Amino acid sequence: MHKSIIWINLLIWYREAIFEKRYLNNYLNGENNMKKLLSIFAVAAFAFSANAGTLDDVKNRGFLKCGVTTGLAGFAAPDDSGEWAGLDADMCRAVAVAVFGDRSKVEFITTTGKSRFPTLASGEVDMLARNTTWTISRDVNLGFEFVGVNFYDGQGFMVPSALGVSSATELDGATVCIQTGTTTELNLADFFRLNGISYEALPIETNDEGKENLFAGRCDVYTTDASGLSSTRAAAPNPDKWKVLPEIISKEPLGPLVRHGDHQWGDVVRWSLNAMIIAEELGVTSENVDAQMSSNVPEVLRLLGVEGNYGEMLELSNDWAYQIIKQIGNYSESYEANVGPDTPLEIARGLNALWTQGGILYAPPFR
Amino acid sequence: MNEMNEVRKPPVATTGFIGWLRINLFFNWTNSLITLFVIYCLYQFIPWILDWTIFSADFKYNYLGEQITNQEMCSRNLDPENGGACWAVIYVRFYQFIYGFYPKVEVWRVNIAYAMLALALLPLLYAKLPYRKYFLYFTYIFPVIAYFLLNGGLGFTEVSTNKWGGLLVTLVLGCTGIALAFPIGIMLALGRRSKLPVISMMCTLFIEFIRGVPLITLLFFGMVMLPLFLPEGIDMDGLVRVLVAVTLFQSAYMAEVIRGGLQAIPPGQYEAAKSLGMSYWRMNLLIILPQAIRISIPPIVNTSIGLFKDTTLVIIVGILDLLGIGRGTLADTNWLGLSYEIYFFVSLVFFIFTFGMSRYSLYLEKKLKTGINMGAD
Numbered sequence: 001m002h003k004s005i006i007w008i009n010l011l012i013w014y015r016e017a018i019f020e021k022r023y024l025n026n027y028l029n030g031e032n033n034m035k036k037l038l039s040i041f042a043v044a045a046f047a048f049s050a051n052a053g054t055l056d057d058v059k060n061r062g063f064l065k066c067g068v069t070t071g072l073a074g075f076a077a078p079d080d081s082g083e084w085a086g087l088d089a090d091m092c093r094a095v096a097v098a099v100f101g102d103r104s105k106v107e108f109i110t111t112t113g114k115s116r117f118p119t120l121a122s123g124e125v126d127m128l129a130r131n132t133t134w135t136i137s138r139d140v141n142l143g144f145e146f147v148g149v150n151f152y153d154g155q156g157f158m159v160p161s162a163l164g165v166s167s168a169t170e171l172d173g174a175t176v177c178i179q180t181g182t183t184t185e186l187n188l189a190d191f192f193r194l195n196g197i198s199y200e201a202l203p204i205e206t207n208d209e210g211k212e213n214l215f216a217g218r219c220d221v222y223t224t225d226a227s228g229l230s231s232t233r234a235a236a237p238n239p240d241k242w243k244v245l246p247e248i249i250s251k252e253p254l255g256p257l258v259r260h261g262d263h264q265w266g267d268v269v270r271w272s273l274n275a276m277i278i279a280e281e282l283g284v285t286s287e288n289v290d291a292q293m294s295s296n297v298p299e300v301l302r303l304l305g306v307e308g309n310y311g312e313m314l315e316l317s318n319d320w321a322y323q324i325i326k327q328i329g330n331y332s333e334s335y336e337a338n339v340g341p342d343t344p345l346e347i348a349r350g351l352n353a354l355w356t357q358g359g360i361l362y363a364p365p366f367r
Numbered sequence: 368m369n370e371m372n373e374v375r376k377p378p379v380a381t382t383g384f385i386g387w388l389r390i391n392l393f394f395n396w397t398n399s400l401i402t403l404f405v406i407y408c409l410y411q412f413i414p415w416i417l418d419w420t421i422f423s424a425d426f427k428y429n430y431l432g433e434q435i436t437n438q439e440m441c442s443r444n445l446d447p448e449n450g451g452a453c454w455a456v457i458y459v460r461f462y463q464f465i466y467g468f469y470p471k472v473e474v475w476r477v478n479i480a481y482a483m484l485a486l487a488l489l490p491l492l493y494a495k496l497p498y499r500k501y502f503l504y505f506t507y508i509f510p511v512i513a514y515f516l517l518n519g520g521l522g523f524t525e526v527s528t529n530k531w532g533g534l535l536v537t538l539v540l541g542c543t544g545i546a547l548a549f550p551i552g553i554m555l556a557l558g559r560r561s562k563l564p565v566i567s568m569m570c571t572l573f574i575e576f577i578r579g580v581p582l583i584t585l586l587f588f589g590m591v592m593l594p595l596f597l598p599e600g601i602d603m604d605g606l607v608r609v610l611v612a613v614t615l616f617q618s619a620y621m622a623e624v625i626r627g628g629l630q631a632i633p634p635g636q637y638e639a640a641k642s643l644g645m646s647y648w649r650m651n652l653l654i655i656l657p658q659a660i661r662i663s664i665p666p667i668v669n670t671s672i673g674l675f676k677d678t679t680l681v682i683i684v685g686i687l688d689l690l691g692i693g694r695g696t697l698a699d700t701n702w703l704g705l706s707y708e709i710y711f712f713v714s715l716v717f718f719i720f721t722f723g724m725s726r727y728s729l730y731l732e733k734k735l736k737t738g739i740n741m742g743a744d
Binding site for chain 1: 436438439443444447459460462463467468527529587590591592605682683684685686687691692694695696697698699700701703704706
């Protein structure tokens, strides 16, 4: 009996000793724990602040991270020397020029239709210029901010020229190649019902499939976004045999977007785009920009940073817009070089012409 | 009488070329019919494919003798009646197909890495290589060298993985996935067959979970969800995230393949090893695994080839592997519409690698005589 009490006491003492040792260690390491705790807070605070100071992050990093497509004709695709080229690539470069004055200070991150939003949300890219349609849910619910429109796209129709059709309303009874499960399918049904004509759908999965089916004559009409139709047409062995009809049956405004909540950064991207549009409006091009420095038009002087301190307001250098025009060109130059009538895509300006020239491209005044 | 002792020759119809033809191609009327049909198909197909890929194809110049710089200059686009493939697109874009967007001044590093990869594979391919032991040491340290060589560090300027692409990414993903998955797979297979319930349950859970979801899901998980869980300061490289996903995926499949091999080992082998007083690890390392892996070579190579081809899925998370570069090229307005050439080239490269792998497995099987029954009956 006596012996067992000794044993139990020993056990209790031993456990207490262990406990005390732990307690002591904890006490001694308290400072470390505090540091750990602080660092966790610091990381959390950093995560929070990263949302707020994208411009500073970009400046500190030394280059812009811009999300583009994995390859879309005219918008963003690597050229023979591995440089990204296209309307969206120019948008990225314009922002890089605005911040650094150097068109090469940009890293292109390729994103797909599925990965683009998480990539932007997680801060892996500073902005997206990835022909993304501006919709309410993306703008509001996903927590992004569309800062403008750099291409007005819309669903169109392509037919063989030999079909002798000049308007989509004449397509009664046609077989239409249509990507299933997309909004284009719904738009198509709406359009034909509205015009009281019928069609037969040939479901396809990818753009390539649509192309092959149309070229092989298995369908009379192929419908997708107008820019996509143009690149499909350009890829045809004999492009003149195909024709894009004038009807555009949906709104697809494509534009650059940034994360919600960082208005300073949003402004930089927004006004980089606007500067290109305003430059076209004012007739400032990459060729005549130096001569325009001594222009007598006040808005030109403001745009080029000769008058006013608009660069300072954006926390950029005062010649930011001058540099964009000098190194990238105005909107028209970028359009003509990448998707315009002289490129294989042959997309007419259409809606993308300036508001003064029958389009809807419009930038707020630079003052 | 002597005439009777003369050895009679076998009938002409059963020996030599004619005999071979009769036995293999024209044994009965169904065989003959199939043979004739196949010959007809080849007769139709082979001249056409040879003409398209070689005889009427443009390699660098079109039929006018101009150097081709865009699709409009291809012979078949200048004159749709004539002209075959337009390989000029591959010629012009060859750098991108092999190195992606790797800076040109640093590309010697990739070339050295490719050469070292060949050197590292050498002792694995030829068992009779002189000084094989030292070559093997090199094979073990090759991944470390390759990491610094390709990524930068140790005096090399850093090249962001964002600039990697083409065959480089395909090989990095394929080789790392296969090489890492092998040991992990072995551990998982042993773990799943372990008698310790926690270990076996965890391994089973892991394997079944990974095998239960498609690779695309894992890639998305790695690419999209992982950065959301990590705090913003911790930046995990995109390629690393994909590598993790690919390796996890491959190791689960590898584990099941090796488990198949383990289960084929007769219990007598285990009992014999235990009766010699061997520990669990010694038994597995010396007796069980060598036999199990030997009989699972065909399925191991099978899943490895599968993985090598599955790496093309990384396009959906925005990494431009060989196929991705091909698709990017197709999106260049200069090269629109050359999909046949580009897909043909990409599939040819994949064929070379996967065919090489399957030949290697045949060589291994022959060398290790896996066909021989190892007393399992």
